[in-house]
Amino acid sequence: MPSSKPKGAISEKELQNLRKQYSKSSLTSSSINKDPIVQFEKWFAEVLESGFYEPNAMILATASKSGRPSVRTLLLKGIDEKGFMFYTNYKSRKGIEIGQNPFGSLLFYWDKLERQVRVEGRIEKLTKEESEEYFNTRPYKSRVGAWASEQSTVIESRSVIVKEFLRYMMKFRTHVPLPPVWGGYRLVPESFEFWQGRPNRLHDRIRYTLQKKGWKIERLAP
Numbered sequence: 001m002p003s004s005k006p007k008g009a010i011s012e013k014e015l016q017n018l019r020k021q022y023s024k025s026s027l028t029s030s031s032i033n034k035d036p037i038v039q040f041e042k043w044f045a046e047v048l049e050s051g052f053y054e055p056n057a058m059i060l061a062t063a064s065k066s067g068r069p070s071v072r073t074l075l076l077k078g079i080d081e082k083g084f085m086f087y088t089n090y091k092s093r094k095g096i097e098i099g100q101n102p103f104g105s106l107l108f109y110w111d112k113l114e115r116q117v118r119v120e121g122r123i124e125k126l127t128k129e130e131s132e133e134y135f136n137t138r139p140y141k142s143r144v145g146a147w148a149s150e151q152s153t154v155i156e157s158r159s160v161i162v163k164e165f166l167r168y169m170m171k172f173r174t175h176v177p178l179p180p181v182w183g184g185y186r187l188v189p190e191s192f193e194f195w196q197g198r199p200n201r202l203h204d205r206i207r208y209t210l211q212k213k214g215w216k217i218e219r220l221a222p
């Protein structure tokens, strides 16, 4: 059968030969912090120094009531001792899934540093005041955009949202209030896994699990 691949497309063999050796760093239970949030912040400081285009991009996995997973990229907009904050539309697909099933998983992958972090936990809504505080720091047009887009709904064409955008620009010339369907969430971690690439696929994986007495730390096989 003739190949339907476009000209210049990668072959299976070329894909199979894409392979890297990881040797930049290591992770030991004596070098990591006992508190996973502090450990995350230490790695994140190194990410910020390493010149990533979107250092705070992360993948959020949610699941529907029946357990069907879905993932998407979001921007991490806050981190404190309670968890990881992000902002979105509460009526989007993710918002609906979080409403049905409040557990989620975050993934950070920083290729230059050969590192991955997984975080799992319960997702809770931020208060209206917390969402408002962040919303008001956004540029004017991003605030208008939050009104114009009913995120994840089907639209006839791009002109639908462009028209909505212009309509809301006229409506909110200076002050843009917080849309009732827009706001923040916090993923409150119950477990973390820090992954550091090592030579010969013998990577370091350290898992933290929240227990009554604090965080239990274990090493996982790569």
Ligand SMILES: Cc1cc2nc3c(=O)[nH]c(=O)nc-3n(C[C@H](O)[C@H](O)[C@H](O)COP(=O)(O)O)c2cc1C
Residues within 6 Å of the ligand: 054, 057, 070, 071, 072, 073, 074, 075, 076, 086, 087, 088, 089, 092, 093, 094, 095, 151, 152
């Ligand atoms: C780099 C990047 C950053 C993004 N950041 C956000 C974000 O912070 N909030 C958001 O709602 N969508 C963000 N998006 C869009 C989401 O990936 C997704 O398309 C949108 O939230 C709808 O997802 P859903 O239908 O699963 O709810 C981002 C996309 C990319 C590629």
